[in-house]
Structures are given as structure tokens and as C-alpha cells.
Amino acid sequence: MIKTFTGPMHSGKTAAMIATYKKIWNKDHILCFKPNRDTRDIGEIKSKDYDVTISSIGIDYFEDILHYIDDKTRTIFIDEVQLMEGNVNVLTYLSIIKDIDIYLGGLNMTSEQEPFLIMPYILAISDEVEVIKASCYDCGRDATHTYYEGNKVEKIKVGDEGYIPLCRRCLAKRRGLEDAKKLYLGIKKDTSLGN
Numbered sequence: 001m002i003k004t005f006t007g008p009m010h011s012g013k014t015a016a017m018i019a020t021y022k023k024i025w026n027k028d029h030i031l032c033f034k035p036n037r038d039t040r041d042i043g044e045i046k047s048k049d050y051d052v053t054i055s056s057i058g059i060d061y062f063e064d065i066l067h068y069i070d071d072k073t074r075t076i077f078i079d080e081v082q083l084m085e086g087n088v089n090v091l092t093y094l095s096i097i098k099d100i101d102i103y104l105g106g107l108n109m110t111s112e113q114e115p116f117l118i119m120p121y122i123l124a125i126s127d128e129v130e131v132i133k134a135s136c137y138d139c140g141r142d143a144t145h146t147y148y149e150g151n152k153v154e155k156i157k158v159g160d161e162g163y164i165p166l167c168r169r170c171l172a173k174r175r176g177l178e179d180a181k182k183l184y185l186g187i188k189k190d191t192s193l194g195n
């Protein structure tokens, strides 16, 4: 079984993972992982909503998980899964052949509303996907998007700083029509498509 918690930044994906983790009484058969590319809170999964910190194993590739599991492993958690690399089908193997329950937390889109790296594959192989909404920074309604405030140099910038959750309407306002056309439609300058 593969279940993925996804949504924008600050939606509580990690909190949902921790809530699931807390419900499992016998924790001896759980393994928690986090990509080394995530430089925040190295070696631990934590959320400001819980005072629980779960220690995690830093890995780079899905294949690395195979070195840690044994016959007793029943449940796997991977936080910030959008930053993982390698063969996504390792998870399918672990779920189907090893009968391990896998819980994943990760961003579905970048702050430019592009599908986030491997996430389309992760969402496709998941048995269950829970899209967690954040609260819009500008108006307080449900937010499903992440927006980056400021100048971004790297394509994928790790960390929370400068990222805010927005609802569609507030995102449209902040983004503006020109920028939206450039980003979403690949149109440089307003020409043939009108509005």
C-alpha cells in the first residue's frame, strides 16, 4: 500500500505523516527516510505542529532503501519525497512484493506550478493520494498553490524561506497575466491569444 500526502508548502504534509506515525503502536517495524538533498533538519522528521521528532535515515536514491529493510519491516515513511532520485518502482516492489505500507509526503508542484520532478510518478503509483490544503497567506481561504516571493536563482530552491501558500485567486493576482502566460503557456509577449 502506498499513500501520499501532497499539497503546497506549509499545508501540514509532515504533520499528517507524524499523525499517522503516532497511531502505530509498535514502532519497531517502522523505517523513516528523508532525502539528503533536503538540508533542513538533517536526520529527523519534524513539524511545528507536533513536539514529536522522528529520527530518519538520510538517503539519495530509492534503491538505497533496499539496504535498510529486512523481513520485519512493515511500514516505511519518506518525507520530502519530491527531492528523492532513482527508480520510483522500488516503492512498487516494496509495496507489492514485500507487503510494506509506505507513507510519502511531498510537494506536488513547484512555486511556478510545474509538476515537481518525480512527483507525477509518485502520485501515479500511489494507492491513495491525500491533497492537503494550506491557508492562503493573502485571504485565508484554502490554498493549493505555492508562490515564491522574491528572486529565485536556482530552479529548485530548498528551504521554507520566501515560499507562501496562496489560493488560486490570490495567486492570479500576485502572478499577473503577463507572468502567467509566460510561465504556463510559454508565451513571451502578449500577441495572438488575447486574454
Ligand SMILES: [Zn+2]
Binding pocket: 136, 137, 138, 139, 140, 141, 166, 167, 168, 169, 170, 171
Ligand atoms: Zn487567497
